[in-house]
Amino acid sequence: MVSPNAKEIFIQGITQDGRTFRPSDWAERLAGVMCSFRPGGPQPGSHLNYSPWCVPTVINGIKCVVVNRELRDFEPMAWDFCVNFAKDNGLQVAEACLVPDAPTLPKTSA
Known part of the structure; x- marks a missing residue:
């Protein structure tokens, strides 16, 4: 169950019984279906x-879809589609927040 206060959910490509979810491109397919749901609505080329x-994305070697x-x-039915996709396929879901990588500093010579 996803809490109503979740800022992001991570749908992980691992089933509840620990198996890798197939097909291997499931994350790209799910995200592709959601491509027109964006700030400002669908745009040409979106x-x-x-x-x-x-x-x-891939986190610790596991394919995931991060849903904000x-x-x-913006579109509750699109959110429900993603949540129900995970539920219907027995995928693990985590509530978390994706933190961007820290910028790397240039190396200096001594």
């Missing part, structure tokens, strides 16, 4: 990239 609210709460605020 079908060519992912929505910032539903992004496929703003998707729920």
Whole structure:
């Protein structure tokens, strides 16, 4: 169950019984379906990239889709689709927040 206060959910490509979910491109497919749900609504060419609210990624070697709460605020049915996709396929879901990598500093010579 996803809490109503979740800022982001991570749909992980691991089933409840620990198996890797197939097909191997499931994350890209799910994110592709959600591509038109974005700030400002669909734009010309928006079908060519992912929505910032539903992004496929790999975390610790596990394919995931990060779904932002703003998707729920913009289009509750799209949010429900993602949550129900995870539930219907027995995928593990975690409530978390994706933190960007820290910028790397240039190396200096001594």
